[in-house]
Amino acid sequence: MYQKLDESKSTSLLGKYIKVFLVVTLYWIISILTVFVNKHLLSSDTVSLEAPLFVTWFQCVVSAVICFIASLLGRHFPSLVNFPEDDAFIGVVYLNSRCEQFMFKICWCGFLLCWPFFNHRFQYVAGFMLGVNQESQTLTFSLQGTIFGILGSLALALYSIQTKKSLQYVNQEVWLLSYYNNLYSSLLFLPLIILNGELEAIITYKSLYEFWFIFIMLAGGLCGFAIGFVTTLQIKVTSPLTHTISGTAKACAQTVLATHWYQDKKSFLWWTSNAIVLLASAAYTKVKQLEMQRQHRSSAAFSPLDKRVIQAKR
Secondary structure, three states, X not given: OOOOOOOOXXXXXXXXXXXXXXXXXXXXXXXXXXXXXXXXXXHOOOOOOOOHHHHHHHHHHHHXXXXXXXXXXHHHOOOOOOOOOOHHHHHHHHHHHHHHHHOOOOHHXXXXXXXXXXXXXXXXXXXXXXXXXXXXXXXOOOHHHHHHHHHHHHHHHHHHHHHHHHHHHHOOOHHHHHHHHHHHHXXXXXXXXXXXXXXXXXXXXXXXXXHHHHHHHHHHHHHHHHHHHHHHHHHHHOOHHHHHHHHHHHHHHHHHXXXXXXXXXXXXXXXXXXXXXXXXXXXXXXXXXXXXXXXXXXXXXXXXHHHHHHHHHO
């Protein structure tokens, strides 16, 4: 029923490239879409609900329900649906929600560039610091949002590492790990909502039961489920560090997209900071491509018979 992570030993090098490319592309599309949906939910004048943890909790509940329904469908239709952690996941969604709440327009997108700070990549740190320097000279800068963004980056790095470790305990099943993450998160967020004083804002919100609000919340929940799933999938087919680098390059792309969307004018140095991060991402991608090539050649150097002989000698 379950498929192991190393199922692609006989896959061609081109097949591996295509697999990684498709997963990363899917992550980029869903992640950028989720950012704009959450931006509308958390800081738009249309919604105006001062309860970021409630919004995040609702997304976790929707994600858990989707996984549960998928598990039921998997029992009745196993040929169609194959369905068979943690505090770091809570930290990621909480801190990034708080960061997004305090950021005006595109500033939140830019602070995602600091993720690899915790993975010791100087080029990214240089690009991030230059971007922060330029943002601090505009009205879009928020010190509180910056702090939440940096803490969220630390939580993301820890979450990526924990996800890679946790996959081995659920037979490399992304569905199952997503279900556990969202189920536990939906329970752990409840006391946080109370401690954050959001109950009054939720109860007194006049549009709580209106169709348009419920529709937007459900759309956010679907995006939350999708981003959780593809995040775990990307970590599975690559690595925690590669996931971080991919997220950083994606953050650059969505920052540029948001600049065009909101018609914001940025300085030359601001664009330079984004270029530095993108160039560093391209360099890392080339290094990983060469590494995959070497590993594939090394694996292909031994025939199946040679491998069995070596294992027998051991």
